Every structure is written in C-alpha cells, then in structure tokens.
Amino acid sequence: MIVDVQRRVHDAIADAIGRQFGIAPPPFAVEVPPSRAMGDLAVTVAFQLARTLRKAPRAIAQDVAAAVGRIPGIARLVATPNGYLNLYLERPSFLIERVRGQVQPHTPAAGKTIVEHTAINPNKAAHIGHLRNAALGDTLVRVMQFRRTPVETQNYIDDTGVQVADVIVGFRELERRTLDEVRQIADTTRFDYHCWDLYSHVTEWYEGDRSRLAIREAALHDLERGGNETAEMGALIVDRIVRAHLATMARLNIAYDLLTYEGDILRLHFWTHAFDILKASGAVFRQTRGKLEGCWVMRIEEGADAEPGPADLDPVEEDSREKVIVRSNGVVTYVGKDIANQFWKFGLLGRDFRYRRFGTQANGRPLWATTSEDTDPSAPAFGRASRIYNVIDSRQMYLQALLSQALRTLGHPHEAENSIHFSYEMVALSHATARELGYQPAAEGSDAAKKPFVEVSGRKGLGVKIDDLLDVLTQKAAVEVSKRNPELLPEERRLVASQIAVAAIRYFMLKFSRGKLIVFDMEEALSFEGETGPYLQYAVVRANNIFHKLNEREGLSEADVIRTLDGLAADEILARGEPTPANDAIDLWAVVFEAARLDDVVEQVVRSLEFSVLAKYAFGLAQMFNTFYHRYSILNEEQPDRKRWRAAGVAYYRAQLTRALDLMGIEVPTRM
C-alpha cells in the first residue's frame, strides 16, 4: 500500500514549492519511475514549473529538494541532472509496517453505489458473451468493496420480454407441451440447455412463415398483462432459468444482492408514475405529425456542435431525432421501463418495490428479489444510490445516453453525471471455434467469411455455454492436478480443478481492455501457461509452500517471522551500493515494492474502469516473484537475518497477490 506515502510526498513537495517560490503549486502526480535504480517514487513538477518560473528544470528541482524537509518514510530525495525529483523509501520500516497490517489501503469517502450487471434474458443458458459482462461487473463490485465503498449489486431480469415469449411459443407450438409437462422437463433435465435449443428452433420456425410472428405478439401481450396460462408458463420458465444462471455464476464466485424483475416495474406502476413526471416536465410529448404521429417521444440531444437544421427541414429527418417512449398503440418501450428503473435506483421515483427473500447464495449472503406481493419487512433498504454503474455492452451506448439525458432534462444533472454506462465490446467466436461448435462456415468470398470472427448468436444457438466451458476447463485441470499431486483425495482434486478453471476463464475475460472485441478461441482459453489465471495461482501456491516447509522443517511460522524482524541486520532489503541500471536486478525490495502498489493500481482501475490494468499488474507481480524465487532461496539461506527478511517479503507479496486475485474473483488452491 503506497498511496499513503504518495500523499505524504505530494503534500511535502507542494508545501516546499509554496515556500520556495511563493506560488500555488500546479497539480502534479507522484509517480513510480520505470526502474527501482531511479528510485521508488518520482515527481516531475520541475518540468511543469520551468515555464512559469523561467528557470531550468534542473535548478528548480534542486531548489525544491533543498526546501523539502524530512518526509516520514522517505530515506532520501535526489534531484537528477535533468530535473526529476526521485525519492527512495525507508525500506525496512516500509515492509515491517505493511506486513504487520499497520497500513491500510487508501479508502476515499464515497456514497452508495449500485452496480447492475449480468441481466441475461431468462430464456436460455448463459454463454461467453454474458460471461464477459458478469466478470467485469463482479470485479467492479469487488474493487468498490476494496475501497470500502458501499455497493449494491443488482441483476435485472427481463421476465416480460420477447425472448421469454419466444420460448413459451416454442413449448406450446413446437413441442405441444402443457404447463405441467414443462415443469416436468424443468425438474428432470438441463432446462437451460433445453431452452437454448428450443429458442433457436423457434427462430427458424418464425422464418419458415412470417405470419407466425402474430403468435409471438399474442404471447407477449398475455405475458405483460398477466393472470393467464401464458404468464404462468412464463413465470415458471423465468424462475427456472434464473436459478440456472445463478448456479452458473456461483461456480464463478459471482453473487448478487437483488434481482430486479421487469414485471414488477409494470405491476407496481413504476412506469405510469415515471410517465407522469416526464409528461409534466415536457421531457416527453405526444407527436402530432409525421411518421411518429400518436407516439410519445423524447427529443434526442445531438452532439454539442450539432447545427440546428434549416427551417424548412424535411419532416422525416426531424422525426429521426426523436425516440419513441410510448408506441401509438399505448405500449411503453423498454426505454421507458429503463428510465423508470434508473429513477428508482437514484431514489427519484417516489415509489419502491416490494421484496422477497429469494435464497441464500454460496458465499452465505442472502439474495433478494423484487415482488408485487407483500413485502418482507426484514428486507434491507435497496436503491437510493448516489452513483450507478450499468454494465452493458457498447452496442447499447445510445440507449444508456438517453437515461442520462432524461435525468438531466428533469433537473437532476448530478445524477445524470453519476449515471455511468460501463461499456465494453462484445465477445465473438474465432472461425476455428465456431467450426468446432458445428457452425457451417460462410461461403468463400462472402462478407461473413472475410470477417476475422463469427458473432455469437443466442437466436441461432451459436455460442459457447459457460457451463460447458467450465466443464472442459475443470476436466483438463483435474488431469494436470492428478499428474502433479497423485496423493490428493478425489474431493480435494475436484475443488482445486474447479478453482483453476475459474481462474483461467476469469483472467481471460479481464486481461483485455474493455474497448477490445474478444475473439474467443477455445484453444487459447484453455491455456494454463504464460499469461493466465493458473500462472497467477501457481505463483501464490509456491509462496505458500515455502511457509509450509518452513513450519515443517524449522517450526517457524509466518507470524514468528513477522514478529521478529526488528533489530535484524537489514542489508538484504537495503540498496546495495549506488543504484545504477546495471545492478537493477529483481531482488527482494523490487518484489516488496511492487506488491505494495496494489492500492495505487486500484485507484487507477477506478479512474479508468479498466480491469486489464489490474490483471496485468497481478501478472507482472507474479512474474517478478517467480524470477526472485529462482534467484534466491529462503529455506536454504544460511544467513539467518537474510532468511527472515526474505521470508517477510514473501509473506507480504503473497498477501497482496492473494488480495489482487480476490479482486478478480480468483481463489488460491491448496496445492497445484
């Protein structure tokens, strides 16, 4: 944890600038120089001041260095010939304080935050596209918790949508099932897999005769209205599929606080209420002419530089800048429902859901769901957040922008600002993997064949199901575990294999920056070597083994090591001679310092909402430790003080990497 030191350094230098030059210091950051030989922290403020002070950076750096008094925790400050201010930490005390847990991560004050993620249509099994969403969302939640930000995790269930209606139509028209028969299937099969196939069959069936779409319309209508057999079958399907999704996510260590059902938004008249607010403010109005005549629409804000069109603008073009909120037949679009939901999340709707306890999750936390029936008085307070992250892929950017706009129009600029679309690119399939799934390759020379990927499509039944992927990974991991640890009991082997599988897949989903389209390739995803989750786990297991052996052979525990550091000769962790790039090898200090950077990295992650930064940091730390591990022995080190310092450094490293892995939802197996 180094943010505390960074702040101390920042304040001391800002103060020195004020005293030395009589000016308010410009905003500047306390950075980490590219190599430890150059120091542990660096400030480039002298460059920034060169122009205003009309002085050489070098001279400014020297003046500042001279004016800065002693900074607690800093051993020395050096002004370099080119104008950098480099700082070297007080190494032994730095490690001692941190390995003893006396320095906590930086936790900025923050109001309640809602993260909505997963939100899979409850009509089929979850696939790898959904996996990216859930992995990003869950990691965001964990990062918030690391910073002690109160966070509520919501999973939106679209139980009244077209996709659910389609599966109902499938059971009725294609399979000719009654409600009881559907329940029978749900009780005795992989229901989410059954629906996966059925859904794609229904899609084909519609294509066979477009007039069949009228059946979908009727089913959708019944579903929304409720109180009929269609709605009853819908409720059954939704409930079973949601439970299947939750089970899949639980395998990945992903849990939620609240399931928000769209049906409750309708039944509790959230929309009617929101509609009144929107109408009263003039944010939506009834279009009286053009092709949108009879619809309630919202004007879409163009970019700030958008020129207002000429007065005689083509009315058709004018219509294209309006978004339909309520159709001419009186049915609200999903945009309307989303606006109502977003208002509720901020506590701006003036209404609340009712709640029921849905169950207890694998992590022991209760899961709640909204309901239209009587509320459970023991339900906690949901909603009323000051910041909201909606984790949705970039294709829905346009609609998310509308949510912010609605908030702004209604006089809630602060909420609009804190209504954040956590956007990411989709997951597609490599041609090789699509072929393995039985997908017929597109005709040679066609547009589809030229694309470097194949789009996942639930509608076509084309995609890798998360559970299938986890099964393959787990099986492969089990083989590797048995090879290396033949003495493990079957039960333990299963646990370790599943932990490895989860690590592989979660790391894979996080290592790319979110703006990058992932072309999913099975062979690549199955790798356990190189930059992968299992590599990271192995790097912690190795460190754990050192402590097991230390305890076994010498009766020395981690606690003993940590307790007895004071007064030991500390040359092992101190700099050896003048630092130069030549002797800048990976040594104990390099590992300790890198391990300490976790809280700084987390701040960067929150600023950029870029988890690849966290993934790469964790990988780099593991890599550094592996190098250290090969270069320096702990068990066989004869010099006792040196041995203790190394052990202490490794203790801190493994605690920090374990925390970093936890942020990514990755557990550390007992053996590998």
Add this chain to the structure above:
RNA sequence: GCGCCCGUAGCUCAGCUGGAUAGAGCAUCGGACUUCUAAUCCGAGGGUCGCAGGUUCGACUCCUGCCGGGCGCACCA
C-alpha cells in the same frame, strides 16, 4: 450520412490522468529439473507504434485531417 470503439513484434494484446531505454504472452530457436514442485526460469531473433500535420522542454499517449476495420443510429430489447 452521423455517433462510439479499434489500428503497437509473425499471432493475441499491455503501455496509468503526456515523462527517463516502446513491454508481455503465444509461436520459433538455444539453455536450466538429486533443488522452496519446471503450470516455472534464463537467453536469442523479431517494431516506419495505420498515415500526415499540429500542440509541448518532452507524444504510443493530447488536437485536427485522412486510410482501414468493427458496432450503433427501429412504434425490437
């Protein structure tokens, strides 16, 4: 047409609010297991950072314009 995203090594990708020598994994080639378990480590080759301007003491990073690719812009969600 408009908006957003992407373009960095053979392939897949990092590169933090501008900062010190452009990095990693995979693949290729060559080394290291009686050792704290080799799911590891060490070494080698491999780059006009899409192109052209601009801002700056300093640009892979910021701005403008092009080129190439992806995704959006429905009375679907």
